[in-house]
Amino acid sequence: MPSDPSPTPDPQRVWAYRPASPLLGNPDGPLAGLTFSVKDLFGVPGWPLAASTRAPVPEVAESVLVRRLLDLGASAVGKTHLHEVALGITGMNGFGGTEHPFMPGHAPGGSSSGAAASVALGQVNFALGTDTGGSIRVPAAWCGVVGYKPTKGHPAWSTDGVLPLSPTCDHAGPLARDVGAVVRVHEALTGTAVPARDWAGVRVGLWLPQGWVTNEVQAAVEAFASELEARGAILPSVNLPEMLDAYTPIVLSEAAQVHREALRLPEPGFLPFTLASLRQGEALSAEEVTAAHARREVYRAEVDALLETCDVLLAPAVPTPPPLLGTDEVDLPGGRVPLRRAMLRLTVPFSLLGLPSVALPTGMPFVGVQLVGPRGEDGWVLGLAQSLDALGEPLP
Structure with missing residues (x-):
């Protein structure tokens, strides 16, 4: 349960837990002098873990990633709020939810809502988030910062010691104000340099449904695509299917398993939407889940084939600018759509399939794009992104 409130005002409800003094990193490490926030899913000894819910949650071990960052010199200043148990994309939770850092009354995106806000407000140098269906990339785009979702299972970005939502789709990664900060952390974790890459001749599959x-x-x-063309990139248009028919059964069934003990209680303590989603996952049959995994493999083969014809994909990270808090549906040129579907159909393919993705700001405030690379080509995608650092709209 959040406690030990922040010594400074927190009108956006960014912080779930802020101790009187940070956990100091190794002063001789390559990240010495940097501070970071920790999404309240990561296990940190001596710090509470509530996952921004009033329901009981399973215990987790110490986060391998947090420990590694401390050893490399970065200092952890506290834990940030998230969309309740990471099962959502707006930032709502059992403690009121996080508000957009610069647009009062608007959603910051989720589930890594407090993570994005903490870096957008300049409270830390970088933030640790998680991404299961867009939970790093969506808040990065709506808050005007950079978010990196690594290849699934990347050894530098361990999810050990993180309360899961869906082991099949969960990723851990950073958010920061610029690509340079993300690259610095990635280089320290991997011990490998990530040079900026030239865009000349790069085949960029533009996915703009x-x-x-x-x-x-x-x-x-x-x-944004025109800027890449001006730098010498080649931009054929590509198509991808909506993959929620595979994603939703997998994630909801696995989330229900994670929270099975709380779901046995007569009043678990989850918000109504969270509880309904978990009950939906609980009700799925083994055959329905198996069929969803089979569809995932079909989509994997399709996208792998596409990435043999393109070096990287470019796509919107969000379908709209930040909506008002409480928005359930959005009006798009294709018609009115539930907000969840509108958001996730753009981001889910790359978490469902475990592809490295970087969300970048554009020249329009609080609207982002995604760069997506082949599985395992994290350095390639980050190197391309690094050469674009100046394209985003400066934050206040």
């Missing part, structure tokens, strides 16, 4: 984004988001993505 008709009717899935607002006109202003489409304009922002097209302007």
Whole structure:
């Protein structure tokens, strides 16, 4: 349960737990002098873990990633709020939810809502988040910062000691104000340099699904694509299917397993939407889940084949600018769509399939794009992103 409140005002409800003094990193490490926040899913000895819910949650061991970052010199200043148990994309939770750092009354994105806000507000140099269906990339885009979701199972970005949502789709990764900060952390963790890459001759598959984004988001993505063309990239259009028919049964069934003890209680303590989603996962049959995994393999083969014809993919990270808190549906050129579907159909393919993805700001405030690379090519994607650091809209 959150306690030991922040000594400074926290109007956006960023912080779930902020101790009187940070956990200091190794002063001789390559990340010495940097501070970071920790999404309240990571196990940190001596710090509470509530996953931004009033329901009981399973215990987890110490996070391998947090310990590694401390050993490398970075100092952890506290834990950030998230969308309740990471099962959502707006930032709502049992403690009121996080508000957008610069647009009062608007959603910051989730589930790594407090993580994105903590870096957008300049409270830390980088933040640790998790991404199961877009939970790093969505809040990064809506808060105007950079978010990196590594290849699934990347040894430098361990999910050991993290309360899971879906072991099949969970990733751990950083958010920061610029790509340079993300690259610095990645280089320290891997011991491998990530040089900036030239875009000349790079084949960029542009995925901009008709009717899935607002006109202003489409304009922002097209302007970003034009900048890549000006740098010598080649941009054929590509198509991807909506993959929620595979993603949703896998994630909800696994989340219900994670929270099975709480679900046995007559009043578990989850928000109504969270509880309904977990009950939906609980009710899925083994055959339905097996079929979803089979569809995932079909999608994997399709996207792997696509990435043999393209070096990287470019896609919108969000379908709209940040909506008002409490928004359930959005009006898009293709019609009115539930907000969850509108968001996740853009980001889910790359977490469902475990592909490295970087969310980058665009010239339009609080609208982001995704760069996506082949599995295992994290350095390639980060190197391309690093050469684009100046393209984003500066934050206040």
